[in-house]
Structure formats: C-alpha cells, structure tokens
Amino acid sequence: xxxxxxxxxxxxxxxxxxxxxxxxxxxxxxxxxxxxxxxxxxxxxxxxxxxxxxxxxxxxxxxxxxxxxxxxxxxxxxxxxxxxxxxxxxxxxxxxxxxxxxxxxxxxxxxxxxxxxxxxxxxxxxxxxxxxxxxxxxxxxxxxxxxxxxxxxxxxxxxxxxxxxxxxxxxxxxxxxxxxxxxxxxxxxxxxxxxxxxxxxxxxxxxxxxxxxxxxxxxxxxxxxxxxxxxxxxxxxxxxxxxxxxxxxxxxxxxxxxxxxxxxxxxxxxxxxxxxxxxxxxxxxxxxxxxxxxxxxxxxxxxxxxxxxxxxxxxxxxxxxxxxxxxxxxxxxxxxxxxxxxxxxxxxxxxxxxxxxxxxxxxxxxxxxxxxxxxxxxxxxxxxxxxxxxxxxxxxxxxxxxxxxxx
Amino acid sequence: xxxxxxxxxxxxxxxxxxxxxxxxxxxxxxxxxxxxxxxxxxxxxxxxxxxxxxxxxxxxxxxxxxxxxxxxxxxxxxxxxxxxxxxxxxxxxxxxxxxxxxxxxxxxxxxxxxxxxxxxxxxxxxxxxxxxxxxxxxxxxxxxxxxxxxxxxxxxxxxxxxxxxxxxxxxxxxxxxxxxxxxxxxxxxxxxxxxxxxxxxxxxxxxxxxxxxxxxxxxxxxxxxxxxxxxxxxxxxxxxxxxxxxxxxxxxxxxxxxxxxxxxxxxxxxxxxxxxxxxxxxxxxxxxxxxxxxxxxxxxxxxxxxxxxxxxxxxxxxxxxxxxxxxxxxxxxxxxxxxxxxxxxxxxxxxxxxxxxxxxxxxxxxxxxxxxxxxxxxxxxxxxxxxxxxxxxxxxxxxxxxxxxxx
Numbered sequence: 001x002x003x004x005x006x007x008x009x010x011x012x013x014x015x016x017x018x019x020x021x022x023x024x025x026x027x028x029x030x031x032x033x034x035x036x037x038x039x040x041x042x043x044x045x046x047x048x049x050x051x052x053x054x055x056x057x058x059x060x061x062x063x064x065x066x067x068x069x070x071x072x073x074x075x076x077x078x079x080x081x082x083x084x085x086x087x088x089x090x091x092x093x094x095x096x097x098x099x100x101x102x103x104x105x106x107x108x109x110x111x112x113x114x115x116x117x118x119x120x121x122x123x124x125x126x127x128x129x130x131x132x133x134x135x136x137x138x139x140x141x142x143x144x145x146x147x148x149x150x151x152x153x154x155x156x157x158x159x160x161x162x163x164x165x166x167x168x169x170x171x172x173x174x175x176x177x178x179x180x181x182x183x184x185x186x187x188x189x190x191x192x193x194x195x196x197x198x199x200x201x202x203x204x205x206x207x208x209x210x211x212x213x214x215x216x217x218x219x220x221x222x223x224x225x226x227x228x229x230x231x232x233x234x235x236x237x238x239x240x241x242x243x244x245x246x247x248x249x250x251x252x253x254x255x256x257x258x259x260x261x262x263x264x265x266x267x268x269x270x271x272x273x274x275x276x277x278x279x280x281x282x283x284x285x286x287x288x289x290x291x292x293x294x295x296x297x298x299x300x301x302x303x304x305x306x307x308x309x310x311x312x313x314x315x316x317x318x319x320x321x322x323x324x325x326x327x328x329x330x331x332x333x334x335x336x337x338x339x340x341x342x343x344x345x346x347x348x349x350x351x352x353x354x355x356x357x358x359x360x361x362x363x364x365x366x367x368x369x370x371x372x373x374x375x376x377x378x379x380x381x382x383x384x385x386x387x388x389x390x391x392x393x394x395x396x397x398x399x400x401x402x403x404x405x406x407x
Numbered sequence: 408x409x410x411x412x413x414x415x416x417x418x419x420x421x422x423x424x425x426x427x428x429x430x431x432x433x434x435x436x437x438x439x440x441x442x443x444x445x446x447x448x449x450x451x452x453x454x455x456x457x458x459x460x461x462x463x464x465x466x467x468x469x470x471x472x473x474x475x476x477x478x479x480x481x482x483x484x485x486x487x488x489x490x491x492x493x494x495x496x497x498x499x500x501x502x503x504x505x506x507x508x509x510x511x512x513x514x515x516x517x518x519x520x521x522x523x524x525x526x527x528x529x530x531x532x533x534x535x536x537x538x539x540x541x542x543x544x545x546x547x548x549x550x551x552x553x554x555x556x557x558x559x560x561x562x563x564x565x566x567x568x569x570x571x572x573x574x575x576x577x578x579x580x581x582x583x584x585x586x587x588x589x590x591x592x593x594x595x596x597x598x599x600x601x602x603x604x605x606x607x608x609x610x611x612x613x614x615x616x617x618x619x620x621x622x623x624x625x626x627x628x629x630x631x632x633x634x635x636x637x638x639x640x641x642x643x644x645x646x647x648x649x650x651x652x653x654x655x656x657x658x659x660x661x662x663x664x665x666x667x668x669x670x671x672x673x674x675x676x677x678x679x680x681x682x683x684x685x686x687x688x689x690x691x692x693x694x695x696x697x698x699x700x701x702x703x704x705x706x707x708x709x710x711x712x713x714x715x716x717x718x719x720x721x722x723x724x725x726x727x728x729x730x731x732x733x734x735x736x737x738x739x740x741x742x743x744x745x746x747x748x749x750x751x752x753x754x755x756x757x758x759x760x761x762x763x764x765x766x767x768x769x770x771x772x773x774x775x776x777x778x779x780x781x782x783x784x785x786x787x788x789x790x791x792x793x794x795x796x797x798x799x800x801x802x803x804x805x806x807x808x809x810x811x812x813x814x
Contacts, residue, residue, distance in 0.1 A: 016463040022470040035464035062567040065493070070499050072479035078461055079476035086472070087465040094475050098505070099550055112560055143506055 002167035003035040003125075005137065010044035011174045012231035013077050016084075019043075023084035025172075031268065035125045037164065039135040039157040040081055042073025045265040047052045048214035061107035067137075067147045071097070072132035082132050092130040092222045095120070097137035097145075100155065104138035111138055112128040113155065116385070119228035123191060133160060145373035149351035157391065159217045162222035167269060169213060170233040171222050175236030178203065178210055180403040181256040185394050188404035192240045192254060197226075199254045202346040202380045216240065250351035251355060258394055260341040260387055262292060263315035265308055267322060269332025272304040279329050280306050282323050289314045293342065293384065295373050303332070307373055308385065312338055340372065345397065357381050363400040369393050409574040410442040411689045414542065414564035417451035418581045420484050421639035423452065423491075427452075428640065428807075432493035433537060433581075435544070436743065437497060442532045444571065446542040446564040447488055449480025468693045470515035474544070479583050481541035481560070489539050499537040502527070504552075509546035509563065511553045518545055520562065523570035540567060561622035566578065566785035569629035576631050578618060579638040583615070585610065585617055587810040588663040595811035599661060602645045604633075606661045609753040624654050659756035659763060660704040660808045665693035665801055667748040667794055669699060670722035671779065672715055674726040674729060676739025679711040687713050690728050696721045696726035700789065702780050714780060716791065719745055748797040752804065762789050776800050 003153055006026065013019050022040075030036055030249040048068050052059040052253050063070075078094035078166060085092035100120060104111035124131045135153025138146050148155050161169035163242055176191055178200065183189040193202075195221030204213045210228055219226040219240065226349035229237025231242055267280050277296055289307075310318050319336050326334055347401060360381055371390065420426050429447075437443055452684065457476050460466040467478075485501035492499035496500025507527060511518035531538045545553050556561050561578055566577035583598055585607065590596040602610075602625030611620045617635055625646065626633040636644025677683050683704055691698055701715040717725050726743050733741055757763050764781075767788055771778060776799065780791035791801055805811060 016460055022465060050483065051485070053423055055485060057427060057491045061490040062493050064485040065489045065501055068489075068503075069483060072482045075479045075482075076457065076460070076476060079472040080464060082472045083468040084464045084473075085775075086469050092425055094472055096475075096552075099552075145503075273431055 001031045001035065004029060005037045005038070005039060005152060005157050005161040005164065005166045005169045006172060007170065008172045009038040009042070009153065009174070010041040010047070011083065012042055012172050015042040016080065016285050018231075019077070019080050020084050022079060022172075023088055023090070026085065027088055027090050030130060037125070037131045037133060037160055037166070037380045038073060038081065039122060039133050039153055039160060040077040041135050041153040042070075043077055046073040046076065046262045050343065058166050064144060067108050067111075067145050071137040072148055074136050078132045078134045079167060085130055085132070090130055091128055092132055093124055094132045094134075097156070098139035098143070099134055100160075102133075102138035102159070104140055104325070106140045106142070106144070106146070106150070108144075108146055111140070111151040111160045113138060113148070116159055118163045119139050119182045120158075121164060126277050143178055148391060151215075152317070154212040154215035156239055158222070158224055158226065159162070161224045162218065166224065168227055169219065170229060172229060173210060173217075174231065174376055175210060175228075176230045176235050177228045178235060178240075179255065181242050181394055181398050182258070185258075185391050186256075186398045186404070189398065190403055190405055191235075192238050193236075194241060195254050196348050197350055198379055200226075200240045201348050202344065202377075203255050207405045211240075250264045252353045253345050253347040253403060254349075254405070255346050256343065256394055256397055256401075257346060258343045258390060260339060260390055261335060262309040262340060262342055262384075262386060263312045263318075263338040264340045265310065265315070265318055265322060266305055266307045266337075267307075267326075267329070267331045267333075268335070269303045272308060276304070276329065279325070280322070281308060283325055284308075284310070284318055287317065287321055289318055289321075291383065293373060295375060309342065309373075311342070312330060337389045340380055340384050341387045341393075342384050343393055343397065344388070346380045348379050350379050350381070359395060359400065362394050364393055367392055367396050408440045408442065410444070410571060411436060412444045412446060412564050412568040412571065412573045412576045413579060414446040414560060414577065415448070415579045415638060416560065416581070417448040418452070418748045419579050420447055420488065421423050421451040423487065424432045425638075426484070426487050426717055427491050427578075430495055430497070432638070433492065434495055434497050437537060440648070444514075444528060444532070444538045444567055444568060444573070446540050446560055447481060447484040447490065448482055448560040449477075450582065453480040453483065464573055469497065469553060474515050474552050477542045477554055478541070478544040478552050479541050485541045487537045492539070494535055496538055498535055499539055499541045500531055503541045504563070505546035507540055507567075509545035511539075511547055511555070513547045513549070513551070517556040518547070520545060520555070522568045523566055525570045528567075528571060537635070558619035558622075558767070561619040562625060565625045565631055565633065567629045573631065573636055576626065577634045577636060578622075579636060580617060580633075581638065582617060583637045583640060583642050584635045586649075586662070588801055589665070590611070590702050590803055592665075592798050593663075593805045593811070596805065597810055597812055598642075599645050600643075601648060601705060602661050603755050604647055605786055606753050606755055607633075609648045609751065609784075610662050610664045619646075660697060660752050660754040660810065661752050661756075663750065663801055663804055663808075664753060665748060665750045665797060667797055668719050668793075669716040669747060669749055670719045670721070670725075670745040671745060671747045671791060672717065672725055672729060673712055673740075673744075674714075674733075674736070674738045675712045675715060675742070676710045677736050679709055683711070683736065684713060686732070687729070688715060690732055691715075691717065691725055694724065696725055696728075700780060700782050701792065702782060716735070716747070716780075717750065747791050748792050748794045748800075749789055750797070750800055750804065751787050752788050752808070755786050757786050757788070766805060766807065767781075770803050771800055774799055776802050
C-alpha cells in the first residue's frame with residue numbers, strides 16, 4: 001500500500017462533469033488499496049472571474065484581500081470533489097489550506113510554505129478517508145489567508161508529498177507528460193518516460209511549461225518522486241526523479257526547449273574595464289526587467305560588446321534605459337533585435353559526453369542557420385538564432401540527436 | 408463615538424457597483440467618528456449558483472461539504488468590500504467566520520452560534536480599521552466550517568453586536584423598514600419608526616418578512632437595539648427595541664400581518680377524550696409538517712372538532728396522513744380548505760386595552776366577512792377567513808385602527 005498525493009489542475013476540474021471523472025480516477029487508485037491525498041486548483045476560469053471582480057473596484061487591490069478573494073476558488077473545488085467522491089461511496093473530507101494547516105510566510109499573493117502539520121491528514125487517512133486539500137493557499141502565523149501565486153497548487157502538492165513522505169506526487173494535467181520537444185513543432189516528439197529534476201528544471205524554465213518551476217525545485221530538494229500525467233488518458237506519463245536512479249541508461253540529450261518571446265540587445269564598443277557589465281545590466285534589473293542570457297566576449301582593442309536578452313514585451317523599455325546610460329558607459333552603438341529565438345539542448349548525459357556542442361553547431365551549419373549567441377551550462381547548451389529558422393532548427397536537432405519515435 | 412454593527416444583505420452587495428455604494432455609506436458613518444463592524448452576505452445569486460454546482464453532482468450533498476462550498480460566497484464579498492473601502496482611503500480588513508472566531512455547534516447547514524471571541528475585532532477597531540466580517544458562517548470546535556442557514560447573516564450581525572455590546576445593530580435591506588402592513592395591499596401603509604421585539608417577532612413570523620426571526624429573538628435576548636433600514640435610501644428606518652423604552656406612547660396596534668399560503672383541515676366528530684388532539688396532530692408533526700393554528704372547541708355531545716392549518720404545499724400530504732388515522736380516531740368527517748387567508752393584528756398596547764378583539768370582529772362583520780377561526784395571544788389576534796376577502800379585510804382593519812398616513 002502506497003501513499004500518493006494527486007494534484008488536479010484547473011482544466012481537469014473545469015466543470016462538474018470533469019470533477020466527477022476526477023473522482024472516478026481517484027477511486028480507481030483507492031480501490032488498489034492506496035492512501036490518497038488530493039490537491040486541487042480552482043475550476044478553470046474561476047480565478048480570472050474573481051480577479052475581474054476585484055479589478056472592477058480597484059486596479060491595484062490590496063494583496064491581503066486579493067488572497068482572501070482568490071482562495072475561495074480552490075475552496076469551491078474541494079467541496080465539489082468531496083461531494084462527488086462521497087456520492088460514489090468513497091469516504092472523503094475537504095480541507096482548506098488553513099485547516100490542514102499549511103503555514104506560510106506573510107508575503108501575500110506569493111507566499112512561501114514554511115511548514116505543514118501532517119497530523120490532521122494522517123488521522124483522516126487512518127480513518128480510511130481520501131483527503132481533499134485546497135491547493136495554492138495557506139495561512140500565516142497570524143491566521144491570515146495567503147496564496148502561493150499562480151500555479152501554486154503544484155507547489156502545495158509537492159510540499160504535502162514531502163511532509164507526508166509520500167511514495168509519489170502525481171501532477172495531472174492536460175498533456176500526457178514531458179516531451180523531447182514541443183509536439184506542435186516536431187511531429188514525432190517523444191514522450192519521456194523519465195527525466196531528472198535537473199533536466200526538468202532546465203526544460204521548464206526554457207519554455208516546455210508543464211510544471212511550475214518552484215514545485216520541481218521543491219520536489220528535487222525533498223527527493224519527492226514527481227510524475228506528470230494526463231487527467232484525460234490512461235498513461236503512466238513522465239516520472240521526474242533523482243538522477244542516480246537511471247544514470248546508466250540516461251540518454252545524452254533529454255529534450256529540446258525553445259522560446260521565441262525574447263529580444264536581444266547589444267551594447268557595442270564599451271570600454272573593457274571592471275564593473276562595466278554591472279553598469280550596463282544593473283539599471284535594467286533595477287527596473288524589474290528579467291534578463292536571461294548575458295554574453296560578453298573577450299576584448300580585442302580595449303573595448304567590448306555586451307549582449308543580453310529580455311522578454312520581448314520589455315524590449316522597448318530596456319532600449320530606453322540603455323539609451324539613457326549610453327553616454328555614461330561610453331557605448332559606441334546600441335542595437336535591438338526582436339526577431340530572435342532561443343533553442344536549448346538539455347541532458348544530464350552531456351556531462352560525460354564530449355562533442356555534443358560541436359554536433360549541435362554542425363547540424364545548424366548544415367542547414368545554413370547562423371548562430372548569434374552561444375551559452376552553455378553543465379547540462380544545457382543554448383543558442384540564439386534568427387526567429388525564422390526556429391522550426392527548421394528544432395526539427396533538425398531533434399532528428400540529429402535521435403530523439404523521435406515511440407516512447 | 409458609538410460602535411455600530413452594520414449588516415448588508417445579498418441585494419445590497421449584488422454587484423461591484425453596489426459594493427462601492429455600500430463602501431460610501433459605511434465611510435459616511437465612519438467620518439462621524441464611529442467604530443464600524445460590517446457583516447455581509449454573499450452577492451445575490453451566488454449562493455444559488457454554488458448550490459446548483461453541488462446539486463449537479465449529488466441531489467443530497469454532504470452538509471459538511473455544502474458548508475465548505477457555500478461559505479465561499481460571503482468570503483468573496485468581504486474581500487471585495489474591503490478593497491472598495493481601502494480604495495477610498497478607509498483602513499479596513501476582512502475576516503471569515505473562522506478567523507473572527509465565531510464558534511458554533513457542529514450542526515452543519517443550520518449551526519447555532521456558541522461564542523464569539525471579540526479580542527481580534529476590538530484590536531482591529533483600536534487600530535482604526537473598519538472590520539468586515541463574513542456573515543452566515545462560523546467554525547466548530549474541531550475547526551470545521553459551519554453555516555447558520557439561509558438568512559443567517561442577520562443572526563451573525565446581531566451576535567457580533569451582542570458580543571461587542573454595540574450601540575446599535577443596523578440591518579440594511581431593500582425596504583425602508585417595517586410597515587404597519589404590506590404596502591402592496593394597503594397603499595397608505597405607514598413606516599413604523601419603532602416597534603418592540605415582541606411585536607416584531609409576531610409580525611415576522613406571520614409574513615411581514617423583513618428580518619430573520621432568529622436574529623430578532625437573539626437581539627431581544629441580548630437587548631441589542633436593532634434597526635432595519637434601506638441600503639438605497641437615506642432614511643432612519645425602523646428601530647426595534649425593548650418595549651419599556653416607549654411603552655407610554657405605544658400605539659394599541661402596531662401592524663397587521665397576513666398570509667395566504669396556508670390550508671385548513673378540520674377533523675370533525677372525534678370523541679372528546681384526553682389525548683385526542685395529540686393523536687390527530689402527532690402524526691402530522693412526525694411527518695415533518697409544520698402545524699400553525701390549532702383550534703379545538705368545547706364539546707357539545709361528547710364529540711369535538713379539531714381544526715388546524717398547515718402550509719398549503721403540505722395540504723395534500725396532510726390530508727393523506729389524516730385519512731390513514733381517521734378510522735383509528737373515529738372521525739366522522741375530514742375536510743380540507745385551501746382557499747383561506749390568515750390575518751393577525753399585533754400590538755403590545757393590546758395588553759392594556761380592552762375591546763380590540765370586538766372592534767376587529769365588528770370591522771369584518773361590517774364588510775360581511777365571515778370569520779372561520781379565531782385564535783389569540785397576549786399581543787396578537789388572528790382570524791382565518793375566506794381568501795377572496797383578504798385585501799378587503801386588511802384595508803378595512805388598517806383604516807379602522809388608524810394605522811395609515813405619514814410616519
């Protein structure tokens with residue numbers, strides 16, 4: 001008998017009919033003799049409906065009251081799912097974040113979980129009940145309602161699984177699992193049966209958004225086996241676990257992530273002196289703009305070029321900021337390119353395999369695709385190219401590294 | 408500086424625009440230097456929307472989960488109202504029933520308040536905040552969410568006013584206050600400026616439904632001055648208070664209540680022996696049917712007639728029950744009349760004034776209206792008549808007792 005924490009997102013509980021299907025799925029596991037803790041999100045659309053009500057009144061509502069408001073979304077779902085389970089003769093009981101109790105810090109709308117009291121849940125499980133917990137929410141020391149931010153239900157599920165030392169945390173979603181790349185771009189993208197936390201972190205942050213990144217970090221830290229699978233199909237999905245479990249057979253490359261929502265800014269001819277990178281990037285970060293790739297080449301003539309990428313929506317503001325400091329940093333030129341794409345190869349196997357980078361560059365060269373920027377980490381190689389070659393590049397790389405086919 | 412508890416019902420907070428008007432109203436009081444605790448209901452329609460979701464899944468959902476579900480309605484309103492108050496520069500903070508904490512028994516969907524901890528509210532008021540509390544809900548000893556039943560927000564408001572020893576509990580509604588009778592029937596029905604708890608109880612239970620009856624009982628018990636007034640108009644409304652406050656000037660009759668949703672059943676010719684009333688009425692009550700008026704006349708020939716009224720919707724079921732016991736109680740005949748109306752004169756002044764009953768009977772006789780049943784209590788005289796004379800009877804009595812005109 002195992003203990004599973006199962007998380008169902010907004011689409012999976014988007015209507016009463018879907019909530020009833022979720023109940024059936026839970027009962028199928030329950031009937032195998034497992035203990036089940038379920039974490040649910042708000043029904044899809046509900047959070048936006050509530051936000052619209054608040055914004056109708058004030059464009060900048062108080063974060064504390066926003067959390068009181070939004071937390072009702074999950075509370076509705078836990079009640080409805082418990083009703084559906086009970087109707088099927090399955091003993092079940094709902095709990096809000098505060099009731100469990102999921103203790104967080106006081107950072108309204110983006111709280112971090114501090115501690116979970118597992119006594120209540122263990123006692124409910126011991127009485128043979130399925131425990132249905134509202135995701136996304138908690139309570140601070142003072143008893144104020146807090147929320148973990150969008151997608152926080154994944155984090156709730158992983159945190160509960162860690163606190164309960166669950167055998168597996170299953171994240172049900174509207175995709176079958178994690179693929180080698182986006183199946184909309186590469187037709188024979190393969191469903192990965194397993195992947196390491198590190199690889200998942202690189203893939204998630206790079207655009208293959210299946211799981212909330214914080215929940216993957218959390219799962220890795222507490223060594224909670226995480227499984228991503230479909231609410232609508234019967235398929236074991238993708239298991240995300242510690243790397244040593246299947247290091248032996250680890251493929252060199254696990255997946256190819258890409259994004260086309262970035263823009264590239266190059267500040268040329270600045271003096272190659274200590275602190276210059278900070279003087280260029282600092283003002284951008286200070287404006288709350290997230291900087292992704294940063295490259296600075298070795299200098300030739302005492303001056304250097306600094307290139308970095310930001311989200312495309314921040315491009316214009318970034319250009320203005322750089323424009324204001326251009327004279328100060330003695331920049332010769334500033335250029336902005338919004339028509340770029342970033343592609344990343346990810347795989348723990350890279351660590352022990354040479355030649356991955358050169359194979360990647362050759363594959364792109366064979367297609368006459370020019371590489372604008374290169375950055376590498378231990379388990380990832382990223383390149384920035386002209387946006388119009390994105391699909392071609394992804395397909396060529398996917399095929400060159402033999403990622404396609406049946407899983 | 409006074410402390411007011413102000414309660415706004417579902418219609419008063421039925422949209423974000425109305426919630427903003429409520430915020431303006433609260434701030435007007437606040438600016439006079441008063442401390443304010445606000446109790447709100449769910450936005451109109453919300454409770455029904457949530458109930459429909461539950462019934463979509465199960466026609467008989469678990470009461471515990473129903474309370475988890477329905478309590479979200481008020482939670483949405485407290486957040487939105489707090490946001491509206493803060494936008495206007497008024498410090499405010501929302502609290503759920505559990506956060507306050509309003510401790511109840513464990514009777515889900517119809518819980519009774521046991522205790523209210525006033526410390527939290529007093530500390531918030533001391534910090535200059537308006538305190539916004541979710542009506543209708545509480546929490547039991549175990550931390551489970553409970554609700555007080557429909558209309559329970561009135562009870563929450565009165566209970567909070569009692570716990571805080573508030574100067575007044577103001578119930579804002581969509582009518583201007585309590586009238587001498589229904590203004591839809593009698594055009595010059597007068598708005599009562601004051602009325603006693605006892606009179607209000609008789610009027611409320613008889614059909615002039617402005618306030619939830621439990622809240623009036625509660626207010627009377629804890630001597631909380633209660634005021635009914637309009638959310639939409641500027642008018643002091645009706646003050647409901649202890650009778651001694653204005654006994655001197657008390658009018659003889661305060662109001663005329665009536666109902667046409669009852670049916671009359673007469674069981675004739677039963678033996679006039681001890682226990683006969685119980686043997687007739689007992690089976691009806693046992694079936695969960697509420698019996699209102701019961702009359703049994705002195706017996707003439709060793710047999711007697713028992714007449715009673717029930718809600719019209721229960722009439723057919725009641726006739727069947729009586730049919731089954733007819734032989735057992737040796738009834739000669741059973742008759743059912745669904746075309747009746749009940750009219751009640753209410754007033755504490757009746758106690759010290761003779762001749763009210765005879766004046767009532769004469770007024771009806773002058774209009775050739777036959778009286779079928781008469782029952783009296785200390786501050787009320789009720790008659791049952793043919794339904795078709797209802798409007799005529801109410802108007803004649805209203806005029807005969809001089810109830811009309813400007814208040």
